[in-house]
Amino acid sequence: MPATAFPRPYTGRHTATVPIQAAAEPKPDRLMRAVALVLFTYVWRLQDAFPFLGKLQLPALAVLTSLIYYRSSKWPIRRARLVKGPTTKLVVALMVIMAIGVPFSLWVGHSATFVIKGMLPNVLFLLLVATSVRTVRDIEWFALVNLYGALVYTTVVSLFFHVGYDGRLGGLIYYDANDFALVMVCTIPFAIYFLGKGHKSSHRLAALITMAMILTAMVKSGSRGGFIGLIGVMLYVLLRYRAIPSRVRLAVTIAGLALFLGFASDKYWTSMGSILHPESDYNYNDNVGRVEVWKRGLGYMIHNPVVGVGVGAYPMAEGGSEIAQSLASQGKGFKWSVAHNSFLETGAELGIPGALVFIAMLAVTGFSLTRISPRGKWAPWITRREMALAQMLIGAIVGFCVAGFFVSAEYFAYLYFILGLAVGLMKLIRLRAGAMPATRPPINVRLASRTPMPPDADLGWVRSSVESSLRGAAPKR
Numbered sequence: 001m002p003a004t005a006f007p008r009p010y011t012g013r014h015t016a017t018v019p020i021q022a023a024a025e026p027k028p029d030r031l032m033r034a035v036a037l038v039l040f041t042y043v044w045r046l047q048d049a050f051p052f053l054g055k056l057q058l059p060a061l062a063v064l065t066s067l068i069y070y071r072s073s074k075w076p077i078r079r080a081r082l083v084k085g086p087t088t089k090l091v092v093a094l095m096v097i098m099a100i101g102v103p104f105s106l107w108v109g110h111s112a113t114f115v116i117k118g119m120l121p122n123v124l125f126l127l128l129v130a131t132s133v134r135t136v137r138d139i140e141w142f143a144l145v146n147l148y149g150a151l152v153y154t155t156v157v158s159l160f161f162h163v164g165y166d167g168r169l170g171g172l173i174y175y176d177a178n179d180f181a182l183v184m185v186c187t188i189p190f191a192i193y194f195l196g197k198g199h200k201s202s203h204r205l206a207a208l209i210t211m212a213m214i215l216t217a218m219v220k221s222g223s224r225g226g227f228i229g230l231i232g233v234m235l236y237v238l239l240r241y242r243a244i245p246s247r248v249r250l251a252v253t254i255a256g257l258a259l260f261l262g263f264a265s266d267k268y269w270t271s272m273g274s275i276l277h278p279e280s281d282y283n284y285n286d287n288v289g290r291v292e293v294w295k296r297g298l299g300y301m302i303h304n305p306v307v308g309v310g311v312g313a314y315p316m317a318e319g320g321s322e323i324a325q326s327l328a329s330q331g332k333g334f335k336w337s338v339a340h341n342s343f344l345e346t347g348a349e350l351g352i353p354g355a356l357v358f359i360a361m362l363a364v365t366g367f368s369l370t371r372i373s374p375r376g377k378w379a380p381w382i383t384r385r386e387m388a389l390a391q392m393l394i395g396a397i398v399g400f401c402v403a404g405f406f407v408s409a410e411y412f413a414y415l416y417f418i419l420g421l422a423v424g425l426m427k428l429i430r431l432r433a434g435a436m437p438a439t440r441p442p443i444n445v446r447l448a449s450r451t452p453m454p455p456d457a458d459l460g461w462v463r464s465s466v467e468s469s470l471r472g473a474a475p476k477r
Helices: 028-040 052-058 058-072 084-106 108-132 137-160 178-193 201-221 222-241 246-263 266-271 290-303 316-320 322-329 343-370 382-405 414-435 461-471
Strands: 004-006 016-020
Touching: 004 028, 016 246, 016 461, 028 058, 028 137, 028 414, 052 058, 052 316, 058 108, 058 246, 084 108, 084 343, 084 414, 108 414, 137 201, 137 382, 137 414, 178 222, 178 246, 178 382, 178 414, 201 222, 201 246, 222 246, 222 266, 222 382, 290 343, 316 343, 343 382, 343 414
Parallel strands: none
Antiparallel strands: 004 016
């Protein structure tokens, strides 16, 4: 990088600038690549898209490899204690609540298995993402890898899966049509981030192609919850994604609308039109429709307010409901469904404490990210890169919250990947703020954001690096 001029600390006599040679940000190392493989297997289901990989047990292998590389990493900034923030504590608290409720579950064996094989990997995934990042470039790299994962997944879906007679994608790998739409909605902010200025033309092209693939795939999914989630995300992008110029946001919104109008069939719009007339839809008046499922879910939460029915046991509660028993006595079947609502299902399965912790986990993370702004708490220590990344992650959380109101996705690995990036970003900003005296006037810290900690340095090196940069000297090690 070229030499950059930085102001000296204010002394009351004069202001001088000195040329500082900015150190290049480190490239992704083997730990980050291993965590990226976890992303490809946990979220983008690489082993399901290409069945011959299934025999390799890639998810378990990726996590094990990541843990080994993390254990051998010598970067002090990767110490686990640096990610002990509110979000991490709430995620751990959620898992503890799950474990406490296992003995009281309607399906004890399944709940115990889920805590170990479902939630524990999610927590490890979050921690691996958050601890592995060393600079803002690492977060951008994970975001780019995530974008490529979405591109691969949507390409496979477009090539090998087709819309059925009901106007929806059927037989998808791992996700159903509604799950798939939620994951796509949460990925849109990642694509928009790389459409902004300052990124390589190849990355911008990949983002543009991925955005087009996501929107066309969402049309094929026929998901009404996904459509509402898309509206929520695009409104956020248009009104609040201020790290990107308004003309770019407007252009993306118009292009997305044009793409929808071009690819959506009359059958699709007829299905979306039922959102405005819910009384004519089965979800409103059928025993297995969402409204009735939600009503029963509220009942499960009210009758089991402390520990719920047990994690993963919502279908079991449905099977034991009065309507299910009544139909069984008549020789009729009944669908043992999930709640189709991430918030309600959390409350029904984990009780009111679990629901409150889950909501707090999303709210606290979102609020922390909103403070990464020109007027926020961290204003003196942030650059446009951090603001853009924070708004990208807020957009993903908004998408999850809106689309997740119609999908049971509270334990999706994708959510914990997004939270891991948020925790990692906050870690970097807190370290930078801690390295710079609060009494100094705000300065341009772009150099500090691009200067990594060397492997053999102590955490105090951050302070030394920033202060030495201000003095025009090399940081002492």
